[in-house]
Amino acid sequence: MIDFILPLFGRLHPILVHLPIGFLVFGVILIFWFEKKYAVYSPVIQFAFLLGAISALLASISGFLQYQNEGYAWDTVKFHLILGIFTTILSFGLWYHLKKAVSTPTQLKIKGASLIMIITITGHLGGNITHGDDYFTEVLPPEIQALLGGEVSTTEPLELPADNWEEVEFYSGAIQPILDQNCKSCHNPNKLKGELDLSSFAGIQKGGEDGHILESGNPEESALFSRLVLPKDDDDHMPPKDKRQPRKEEIELIKAWIESGSSENAKLGESAIKVSLVEPFFKRNEIPFYPVVDVAKLPQDSISKLRDQGFFAEIVKKDSPLLKVSCINFPGFSDSDWYMLQSAKNQIVYLDLTGTAITDAILEQIATLPNLTVLKLNQTAIEGSGLEKLVENKNLKLLYINDTEVTLDQLSALDAHPTLEKVFAFDSPVADTGSPSQFSFYLETGNLSLPPLPTDTIVY
Incomplete structure (x- = not known):
């Protein structure tokens, strides 16, 4: 009935260990601070060291009990305990x-300073046991970690x-990275929680203090x-609920590895697993919508000036030099006002001139925007003369000419444009004659019709 007392006292070690640190550091400070008044403050200094010594004794005993009952390896705790x-x-x-002592000799100061040094080393070793050797360094940039001679930590999923996943080794290419991210911080050669090392295949095969953790072909066992x-509130659930939890897809992959025989060298393609199981982990190379270019940021006062002139101007995303510019609040913008945008010509990737007083003449100026990606010319007097100049916009992807007088022949000048993906031409001559399939880009005319449904004829 009382067998729990010693293990419980052992688990108090992380709390008790802070008491001697506080008392002893306080005592050493008093030795140096009240050197000339030692006789006056001697009882206080003595009492601080007595409390420090007693609490250090209790912390040592609880630490030893924790080592005995929590399954720590001797090589892991020996220097900290000694x-x-x-x-x-x-x-x-x-x-x-x-x-x-009747006074405060130099020898006493040396002993006090030595005690502080030993406490620091002891505390550092204890922190390594609890949090791992890289507790302080893991938050540093990888370059600094490498400079300090540490193993560069990674939290990459x-x-x-996607193209040749079958050739990836099941264990080393999929299972071990999952264990490294979720389990290795507590189960590694330097911190064998439960005497279990999950940083290598040999460690997994060996198991821990409770025996083997792997039964090939039988994940439930x-x-x-x-x-x-297990439920997160279960004492046996791993990782502990306050630690990072693996994704359900990662757990399913571990299950599939065990079911397939938990081989060290077998490849994913040899394990007869479904593509749907590995698909969530496929590396997807996302192509950014806007061009990746090295251009200078427009000074904030220049952006403010654009706004003062009536433009809506903002960066496309945080810390990006690229700009969205719109004339939504500047309907009077005309060809002659183009000079206002000259300062931002390299940064503009999105330009909305909808509802302004521009004409075809401005197309020659628009063609000088090297990074323009989205161009909106809706509800303007644009007729399409000179539309071929937009071929110079090597990053143009979307073009809007809704409610303009652009014809199909004029739009054909943009056929085979190197980057143009889609043209929107609602309420225009193009909408009446255009064929969505005749251009290299997709033409959206808005002339859509839905087939009649049986429910449309039902009378209620």
Whole structure:
């Protein structure tokens, strides 16, 4: 009935260990601070070291019990435990020395400084056991981690090539990256929580203090999988609920690996798994909509000036030099006002001239925008003369000529445009004669009709 007392006292170690640190550091500070008034403050300094020594003793005992009951490997805790005991002995020694000393000799200061150094090392080793060797360095940039001689940490999710995923080794290419991201921080050679190392295939095969964690072909009997699917409030659930949890797709992949025989060298294609199981991990190379170019950011005062002139101007996304410019609040914009946009000609990727007083003459100026991607000329006097000049806009993808007088023949000048993907031509001559399939780009005319439905004739 009382067997829980010692394990419980062991688990108090992370709390108790802070007491001696506070008392002893306070005592050492007083030694240096009240050097000339030592006789006055001697009882306070002695009491600080006595409390520090007693709490260090309790912390050492609880630490040893935690080591005994929590399954830590001796190689992991030995230096921390030995230095903790040494700290306790030195603390009692300093208390005794202070009690007998009539003054504060230099020797006492040296012992105090040595004690602080030992506490620092002991605390650092304890932090490594709890949080891992890379606790402080893992937040540093990879370049600095490498400079310090550490292993560069990564939190990148698992990615598989979509075209030849079958050639990826099931264990090393899929399972181990999942374990590295979710389990390795507590189960590695330097921190063997539960005497379990999940950083290598050999460690997985060996298992931990509770025995084997892998039963090939039987995931339900394999702790490597079964603990992942326990309720988070269950004491046996892994990882602990306050840690990062693997995605359900990752858990399913671990299950499939065990079902396939949990081989070290078998490839995904040899494991008879469905494509749907690995599809969530396919690496997708997303092509950015706007061009990736090296252009200078427009100064904020220049953007403010555009706004003062009546333009709506904003960057396409945070920290981007590329701009969206619209004349939604500037209907009087005309060909002669183009000079206002000259300062932003390299940054404009989205230009909306809808409802303005422009004519075909402005197309020659628009053609000078090297990064223009979206152009809206809706509800303007544009007739299409000179539309071929837009071939110069090598990044143009979307063109809007709704409610203009552009004809099909004039639009054909843009056929085979290198980047143009879609043209919108609602309420225009093109809409009356255009064929969506006759151009290299998709032509959206808006002349859509839906087939009649039986319900349309029902009378209620």
